[in-house]
Amino acid sequence: MISTGKKNLITDVDGVLVGNSHDEKVFTGCTVITPIEGSIASADVRGGAPGTREVGALNPYNLVDTVDSIVLSGGSTWGLEAASSVGNYIGSQGRGYKPSEKSKHVPMIPGAILYDLANGGDKEWKDNPPYYDLGQEAAKNLSEDIILGNSGAGYGAMAGSLKGGLGSASYITEEGLQVGGLFAVNSYGSVVNDETGQFWAATDECNKEFGAKGPPNKASLNILGGTSTARSMPKQNTTIGIIATNAKLDSKGAKRIAIMSHSGMSRAIRPIHSPVDGDVIFVLSTGTLRKELTLNDINIIGELGARVCSRSIARGVYEAKSLGDMTSWKEKYD
Numbered sequence: 001m002i003s004t005g006k007k008n009l010i011t012d013v014d015g016v017l018v019g020n021s022h023d024e025k026v027f028t029g030c031t032v033i034t035p036i037e038g039s040i041a042s043a044d045v046r047g048g049a050p051g052t053r054e055v056g057a058l059n060p061y062n063l064v065d066t067v068d069s070i071v072l073s074g075g076s077t078w079g080l081e082a083a084s085s086v087g088n089y090i091g092s093q094g095r096g097y098k099p100s101e102k103s104k105h106v107p108m109i110p111g112a113i114l115y116d117l118a119n120g121g122d123k124e125w126k127d128n129p130p131y132y133d134l135g136q137e138a139a140k141n142l143s144e145d146i147i148l149g150n151s152g153a154g155y156g157a158m159a160g161s162l163k164g165g166l167g168s169a170s171y172i173t174e175e176g177l178q179v180g181g182l183f184a185v186n187s188y189g190s191v192v193n194d195e196t197g198q199f200w201a202a203t204d205e206c207n208k209e210f211g212a213k214g215p216p217n218k219a220s221l222n223i224l225g226g227t228s229t230a231r232s233m234p235k236q237n238t239t240i241g242i243i244a245t246n247a248k249l250d251s252k253g254a255k256r257i258a259i260m261s262h263s264g265m266s267r268a269i270r271p272i273h274s275p276v277d278g279d280v281i282f283v284l285s286t287g288t289l290r291k292e293l294t295l296n297d298i299n300i301i302g303e304l305g306a307r308v309c310s311r312s313i314a315r316g317v318y319e320a321k322s323l324g325d326m327t328s329w330k331e332k333y334d
Contacts, residue, residue: 002304004206005170010180010312011144012170013244015039015286018182019141020152020166021134027121027324028074030082030134031152031166031184033242033284034142037095040285041067042254043110046262046272047238047279051076051113053083055280058251064108065251068095069139070282071111072153072184072240075131082135083111089139112280114186114238116156120324146182149319153184153240159269159317160190160226163326167316169209169308176246176289179301181264181308183241185316188276189269190226192317193219197333199318201268201310209311210318211334219270227271238278239265241312243305249285253298258283260302264309281309 005012015036022029042065043055053071057064068090073079087109090096096105117123138152146168154166164187170180185191192199193216199205202215228237243261258281265279266272273279283305291297322328 001174002171005172005178005180008170008209009146009168010170010182010242010244011146012172013178013180013286014246014288016244017142017144018146019138019143020147021137021141022152022155023130023134025122026130027119027156028116029152029155030131030138031072032069032086032138033182034069035284035286038066040065040249040251040254040287041282042251042258043280043282044255044258044262045280047277048275050278050280052280053080054108054110058110060251060255064097066108067110068107069109070242071109071135073111073113073131074116074153074156075129076113076115076117078129079113079131080111081129081131083109085132085135086139089136110282112240114153114157114184114240115236116186118236119156119158119326121156148315150321150323154316157184157186158228158326159185159187160228162317162332163320163322163328165316165320167312169311169315171304171308178246179304179308180244181241181312183239183309183312183316185239185313186237187239187269188228188237188274189271191269191313192226194226195220197329199314200270201314204267204307204310206311210314233276237276239269239313240280241309242282242284243309244284245301246286246289247293247301248287248289254283254285256298257302257305261305261309264306268310268313
């Protein structure tokens, strides 16, 4: 038996907390995911225009495979500063890799950014971009509760021609396996059939969590209908997110789950992994489920990861509110 978690959020996974912050003037925000110490992580990049930090360090053949936090941020290149500020905050608490007794703790803080610089917010920050402060604020706001839609890294996001947002979902099995997703949706592609407003991800929907309008009967022959613009521009989109599980994965297994989970993006967004998107999925393993995994278990976790990915993407757009010139799904279709 498989059901959604109690909160239907990534924090249904034992040992995972989420903090969000945003700037109402700039139309941007930051999301910090902090697991229990010793959590294993990996990542997989599929978009053609990624913006990341320390993703290479997560390759299974490298030295350190644990992380202290993962940071998702708006702001394009400027948003990478949020991860630096979270590192300073985490390090000051005595958490991180410690190469020797006399050395400082070195926090492992991978991150990814999305482009929200053309959404109508005030970006005239000159020498004082807001992302250092947003990172610290989000790191201090860790909680099991998450506001979806206009929140965190999804605050100023667009999903095709609709207002994007931050979405999350979870599954729990009767054997105690927990799988959750958290995604900031700022895609070039559309998450809905633009003629009907039905979500492409509707075949994965649970408990009417994004409107229960059902799946579209067919794909529109207008291939780019509902996309963010008729003329795509480099590095101006991206869907970034995290799959978390309590299963005890090694870095190789976490990498495979990240690869498998990307199929959830293809279920939820059309087109996906375009030259102008920087799509990235991180995988976190807290390892609190004491069970030796079989290859079939990896298949199950990978499929559940794909499904919480697609559901999280749809929920992020469904829960978003109109902001500036960005029109929400509810305003257009509900």
